[in-house]
Amino acid sequence: MSCSASGKAACGGTPNAHCGYLKKKGFVDVDRYYRISPGDPYMYCYKDETQTWRAVEKINLSTSKVLTDFGMSPPALLIEEEATSTKWLLQTGDEGEILPWLKSMEQSGVNCLEPQEKICDQAECACNIYGFEVEDIDGSKVKLDKYKGYVTLIVNVASE
Numbered sequence: 001m002s003c004s005a006s007g008k009a010a011c012g013g014t015p016n017a018h019c020g021y022l023k024k025k026g027f028v029d030v031d032r033y034y035r036i037s038p039g040d041p042y043m044y045c046y047k048d049e050t051q052t053w054r055a056v057e058k059i060n061l062s063t064s065k066v067l068t069d070f071g072m073s074p075p076a077l078l079i080e081e082e083a084t085s086t087k088w089l090l091q092t093g094d095e096g097e098i099l100p101w102l103k104s105m106e107q108s109g110v111n112c113l114e115p116q117e118k119i120c121d122q123a124e125c126a127c128n129i130y131g132f133e134v135e136d137i138d139g140s141k142v143k144l145d146k147y148k149g150y151v152t153l154i155v156n157v158a159s160e
Helices: 005-011 095-107
Strands: 018-025 030-036 042-046 057-060 064-069 076-081 086-091 133-135 141-143
Touching (some): 030 095, 057 076
Antiparallel strands (some): 018 086, 030 042, 133 141
Protein backbone atom coordinates (compact mmCIF):
# COMPACT_ATOMS: atom_id res chain seq x y z
CA MET A 1 0.00 0.00 0.00
CA SER A 2 1.35 3.43 -0.86
CA CYS A 3 0.20 6.48 1.03
CA SER A 4 -0.75 9.73 -0.61
CA ALA A 5 -1.08 13.04 1.22
CA SER A 6 -4.77 12.34 1.79
CA GLY A 7 -4.06 8.94 3.32
CA LYS A 8 -0.92 9.83 5.23
CA ALA A 9 -2.34 8.79 8.60
CA ALA A 10 -2.20 5.17 7.45
CA CYS A 11 1.60 5.42 7.14
CA GLY A 12 2.38 7.11 10.41
CA GLY A 13 1.64 10.61 9.13
CA THR A 14 4.24 10.47 6.36
CA PRO A 15 3.01 11.46 2.88
CA ASN A 16 4.14 9.31 -0.09
CA ALA A 17 5.48 6.58 2.21
CA HIS A 18 5.17 2.94 1.22
CA CYS A 19 3.80 0.77 3.97
CA GLY A 20 2.01 -2.47 4.62
CA TYR A 21 2.17 -5.86 6.23
CA LEU A 22 4.98 -8.31 5.51
CA LYS A 23 5.44 -11.69 7.14
CA LYS A 24 8.76 -11.80 9.00
CA LYS A 25 10.02 -15.35 8.56
CA GLY A 26 12.10 -16.95 11.26
CA PHE A 27 11.84 -19.25 14.25
CA VAL A 28 8.25 -18.03 14.52
CA ASP A 29 6.57 -16.35 11.52
CA VAL A 30 4.98 -13.05 12.48
CA ASP A 31 3.07 -10.39 10.51
CA ARG A 32 4.59 -6.96 11.05
CA TYR A 33 3.77 -3.53 9.66
CA TYR A 34 6.63 -1.93 7.68
CA ARG A 35 7.09 1.64 6.40
CA ILE A 36 9.58 3.27 4.02
CA SER A 37 9.53 7.04 3.47
CA PRO A 38 11.18 8.83 0.53
CA GLY A 39 14.54 10.28 1.54
CA ASP A 40 14.69 8.30 4.79
CA PRO A 41 17.39 5.59 4.69
CA TYR A 42 15.52 3.40 7.19
CA MET A 43 12.72 0.85 6.85
CA TYR A 44 10.73 0.84 10.08
CA CYS A 45 9.00 -2.20 11.56
CA TYR A 46 5.99 -1.80 13.83
CA LYS A 47 3.90 -4.30 15.75
CA ASP A 48 0.87 -3.18 13.70
CA GLU A 49 -0.47 -0.10 11.88
CA THR A 50 -1.96 1.38 15.06
CA GLN A 51 1.43 1.59 16.80
CA THR A 52 3.50 3.61 14.31
CA TRP A 53 4.73 5.93 17.06
CA ARG A 54 7.24 3.31 18.26
CA ALA A 55 9.29 1.12 15.90
CA VAL A 56 10.04 -2.41 17.03
CA GLU A 57 13.14 -2.38 14.81
CA LYS A 58 14.59 -0.46 11.89
CA ILE A 59 16.66 -1.55 8.91
CA ASN A 60 19.30 0.78 7.48
CA LEU A 61 18.54 0.44 3.77
CA SER A 62 21.47 2.60 2.68
CA THR A 63 23.89 -0.06 3.94
CA SER A 64 21.80 -3.07 2.92
CA LYS A 65 21.47 -5.33 -0.07
CA VAL A 66 18.24 -7.01 -1.14
CA LEU A 67 17.50 -10.20 -3.05
CA THR A 68 14.07 -11.35 -4.15
CA ASP A 69 13.07 -14.97 -3.64
CA PHE A 70 10.38 -16.02 -6.10
CA GLY A 71 10.94 -19.67 -5.08
CA MET A 72 8.69 -19.03 -2.08
CA SER A 73 4.97 -18.72 -2.50
CA PRO A 74 4.16 -15.89 -2.13
CA PRO A 75 7.58 -14.38 -2.90
CA ALA A 76 9.88 -12.82 -0.30
CA LEU A 77 12.54 -10.14 0.13
CA LEU A 78 15.86 -11.12 1.70
CA ILE A 79 17.47 -8.03 3.22
CA GLU A 80 21.00 -8.09 4.64
CA GLU A 81 22.35 -5.10 6.50
CA GLU A 82 26.03 -5.18 5.53
CA ALA A 83 27.39 -3.32 8.58
CA THR A 84 25.88 -5.78 11.09
CA SER A 85 25.31 -8.85 8.83
CA THR A 86 21.74 -8.89 10.20
CA LYS A 87 19.30 -10.61 7.83
CA TRP A 88 15.55 -10.30 7.42
CA LEU A 89 13.35 -12.58 5.32
CA LEU A 90 10.12 -10.70 4.65
CA GLN A 91 7.36 -12.46 2.74
CA THR A 92 4.81 -10.46 0.74
CA GLY A 93 1.11 -11.24 0.49
CA ASP A 94 1.35 -11.86 -3.26
CA GLU A 95 3.74 -11.46 -6.20
CA GLY A 96 2.34 -8.04 -7.16
CA GLU A 97 3.63 -6.51 -3.91
CA ILE A 98 7.33 -7.13 -4.62
CA LEU A 99 7.93 -4.33 -7.16
CA PRO A 100 6.45 -1.45 -5.09
CA TRP A 101 8.56 -2.51 -2.09
CA LEU A 102 11.70 -2.73 -4.25
CA LYS A 103 11.06 0.70 -5.81
CA SER A 104 10.61 2.24 -2.36
CA MET A 105 13.79 0.58 -1.11
CA GLU A 106 15.74 1.76 -4.14
CA GLN A 107 14.67 5.36 -3.44
CA SER A 108 16.13 4.93 0.06
CA GLY A 109 19.51 3.85 -1.31
CA VAL A 110 19.26 0.06 -1.05
CA ASN A 111 21.40 -2.10 -3.31
CA CYS A 112 18.90 -4.40 -5.12
CA LEU A 113 20.86 -7.38 -6.41
CA GLU A 114 20.13 -9.93 -9.06
CA PRO A 115 20.72 -13.55 -8.02
CA GLN A 116 24.23 -14.63 -8.99
CA GLU A 117 24.01 -17.87 -10.92
CA LYS A 118 26.74 -19.64 -12.85
CA ILE A 119 26.10 -19.29 -16.56
CA CYS A 120 27.58 -21.87 -18.89
CA ASP A 121 30.32 -20.53 -21.19
CA GLN A 122 28.23 -21.21 -24.31
CA ALA A 123 25.27 -19.17 -22.98
CA GLU A 124 27.43 -16.33 -21.71
CA CYS A 125 28.70 -15.39 -25.18
CA ALA A 126 25.66 -16.48 -27.25
CA CYS A 127 23.93 -13.86 -29.38
CA ASN A 128 20.94 -16.09 -30.24
CA ILE A 129 19.39 -19.46 -29.34
CA TYR A 130 20.12 -21.28 -32.59
CA GLY A 131 23.41 -22.90 -31.50
CA PHE A 132 21.81 -24.68 -28.54
CA GLU A 133 20.55 -28.22 -28.25
CA VAL A 134 18.02 -28.95 -25.51
CA GLU A 135 15.86 -31.80 -24.30
CA ASP A 136 12.15 -31.66 -25.02
CA ILE A 137 9.49 -32.79 -22.56
CA ASP A 138 10.05 -36.42 -23.61
CA GLY A 139 13.83 -36.25 -23.13
CA SER A 140 14.65 -36.19 -26.86
CA LYS A 141 17.44 -33.85 -28.08
CA VAL A 142 16.21 -30.92 -30.18
CA LYS A 143 18.41 -28.39 -32.02
CA LEU A 144 16.94 -24.92 -31.67
CA ASP A 145 18.06 -23.87 -35.16
CA LYS A 146 15.04 -25.86 -36.30
CA TYR A 147 12.92 -22.89 -35.12
CA LYS A 148 14.83 -20.21 -37.02
CA GLY A 149 12.34 -17.83 -38.66
CA TYR A 150 9.58 -18.64 -36.15
CA VAL A 151 8.42 -16.67 -33.14
CA THR A 152 9.50 -18.92 -30.28
CA LEU A 153 8.59 -19.06 -26.61
CA ILE A 154 10.83 -21.24 -24.46
CA VAL A 155 9.34 -22.45 -21.18
CA ASN A 156 11.11 -24.30 -18.38
CA VAL A 157 8.38 -26.53 -16.99
CA ALA A 158 10.56 -27.81 -14.12
CA SER A 159 9.33 -31.35 -14.70
CA GLU A 160 11.84 -33.02 -12.37
